[in-house]
Amino acid sequence: MTTYWCEYAWLPDGVASGVRLDVEQGMFASVRVGAERVGEVLSGLAFPGxxxxxxxxxxxxxxxxxxxxxxxxxxxxxxxxxxxxxxxxxxxxxxxxxxxxxxxxxxxxxxxxxxxxxxxxxxxxxxxxxxxxxxxxxxxxxxxxxxxxxxxxxxxxxxxxxxxxxxxxxxxxxxxxxxxxxxxxxxxxxxxxxxxxxxxxxxxxxxxxxxxxxxxxxxxxxxxxxxxxxxxxxxxxxxxxxxxxxxxxxxxxxxxxxxxxxxxxxxxxxxxxxxxxxxxxxxxxxxxxxxxxxxxxxxxxxxxxxxxxxxxxxxxxxxxxxxxxxxxxxxxxxxxxxxxxxxxxxxxxxxGWGDSGRLAAGAAADLVVVDLRSTRTAGIEPGGAVFAASAGDVTDVLIGGRRIVRDRSHQLIERPESLLAKEIEVLWRS
The missing domain is CATH 3.20.20.140 (Metal-dependent hydrolases)
Structure with a gap:
């Protein structure tokens, strides 16, 4: 089991602080609000994927x-x-x-x-x-x-x-x-x-x-x-x-x-x-x-x-x-x-992925962390992030409990921006 502690998280009832998420076999095993700071800390606001x-x-x-x-x-x-x-x-x-x-x-x-x-x-x-x-x-x-x-x-x-x-x-x-x-x-x-x-x-x-x-x-x-x-x-x-x-x-x-x-x-x-x-x-x-x-x-x-x-x-x-x-x-x-x-x-x-889309026990462990301290989001209330944040503020992504993005870096594909630039240039040149 892997444990994450979220500074803030968007739960089915809205934004909560100090949220512990336990992940087991690609699913959320438990979600606890107001938990002590344990496990891997995710700073910012965690959304469902x-x-x-x-x-x-x-x-x-x-x-x-x-x-x-x-x-x-x-x-x-x-x-x-x-x-x-x-x-x-x-x-x-x-x-x-x-x-x-x-x-x-x-x-x-x-x-x-x-x-x-x-x-x-x-x-x-x-x-x-x-x-x-x-x-x-x-x-x-x-x-x-x-x-x-x-x-x-x-x-x-x-x-x-x-x-x-x-x-x-x-x-x-x-x-x-x-x-x-x-x-x-x-x-x-x-x-x-x-x-x-x-x-x-x-x-x-x-x-x-x-x-x-x-x-x-x-x-x-x-x-x-x-x-x-x-x-x-x-x-x-x-x-x-x-x-x-x-x-x-x-x-x-x-x-x-x-x-x-x-x-x-x-x-x-x-x-x-x-x-x-x-x-x-x-x-x-x-x-x-x-x-x-x-x-x-x-x-x-x-x-x-x-x-x-x-x-x-x-x-x-x-x-x-x-x-x-x-x-x-x-x-x-x-x-x-x-x-x-x-x-x-x-x-x-x-x-067709009905198990995803919520931070709740029994749901697929898909999670997106948004930075609340960037130049775009500094000073906002967490619940207003949708009106201030952008894709560039996404710091971490879990899919099925697997860490795919860490600190804004894709963990499976190196430099996807270079890959895109190369392939698109080749396509238009062909």
Missing amino acids: FANGHSHVFHRALRGRTQHERGTFWTWRERMYELAERLDPDSYYRLARGVFAEMVLSGCTSVGEFHYLHHGARGRPYADPNAMGHALAEAAAEAGIRLTLLDTCYLAGGFEQPLGPTQLRFGDRDAHAWAERVNAFAPKEARVGAAVHSVRAVPAAQLPVVAEWPGPLHVHLSEQRAENTECLVQHGRTPTAVLADAGILTDHTVAVHATHLTRSDIGVLAATGTRVCFCPTTERDLGDGIGPARALADAGVGLALGSDSHAVIDPLEEARALELDDRLAAESRGRFPVAQLIQAATEHDAI
Whole structure:
């Protein structure tokens, strides 16, 4: 058994001081408040591990290369396709290894990877049809992060449109071929979930096949107004209604973005138990809009958070952006209690890691320590850390009781910043 003593810790009831955490076999065996100072001392504020509910690893190579460009989500997408064409299993593994390490350094202890980069050039399958998925699973294991690989069904280039040349490697022949490939994918290093890319990319008649997936099921939903408009023309219903009619929306489903919803859409999500994952730093980077976070929460819809395109990897920034973006939309302050922001930031169950996300006996021993004495956090009350701290203030990270970050240094991957710089430069030069 290993014992940690936390100066402050975010417990299910809020911030407590002098907290003793006993860890045994990767789980918290006991949690005691007001304990004497024993074991390894963790100075600062200990949070449960943060969950990155929505990730596209390869988008990290776009950071700092597209933000200055004018245009729309749709013009940005062309740059993303250009990048996707350059990757193979080896380069994907190397890039993902650095990105997952960056996530852990920022305090993420689990990640849901929305994975649709399946095949080789022009859609030719690799000898192992899941080679790209295995590359991600191996990279995550080496970085020490819990991975749920959300294998994504992607069959069309738009409503009644075939896949374009740059999209061919995303697609399988049909939903049954997708299911056959995914059912053959059983990595030791990760859990496997499923995803529908969007109502644009999976024809309505194919959706029921994906709906049969028994575990976590994610879907991009109404990120752009154009998607809603085209869906209304094609189906006479909103994307939410199309998904509901196909059986996609259930209590193990997560709708990602959900930016442009009708009141009826919100009611459907609530009635089906569907959760919503907001990705505020990406949604503002791409000009998506501000989603109805408060209205969803008021309807009883559970919220999660993700870094999506990795314009920023900072779970504290995503959490406060949930509040601050809603303030902009509502022109009012105090939209969410801090506890709700932390709950969204630690929503591991949405990606199939329900044992994580709380500092409590019987929970997975995932823990993130935030420095309360940096230039950003000096003088704050511990309970206000989400509004002051950043990923750079994360000093230590435990995942399953294993010390992955110590004193801001990743213990499994040496100098991940150099790894990222090298791999991204090579990708763009190729």
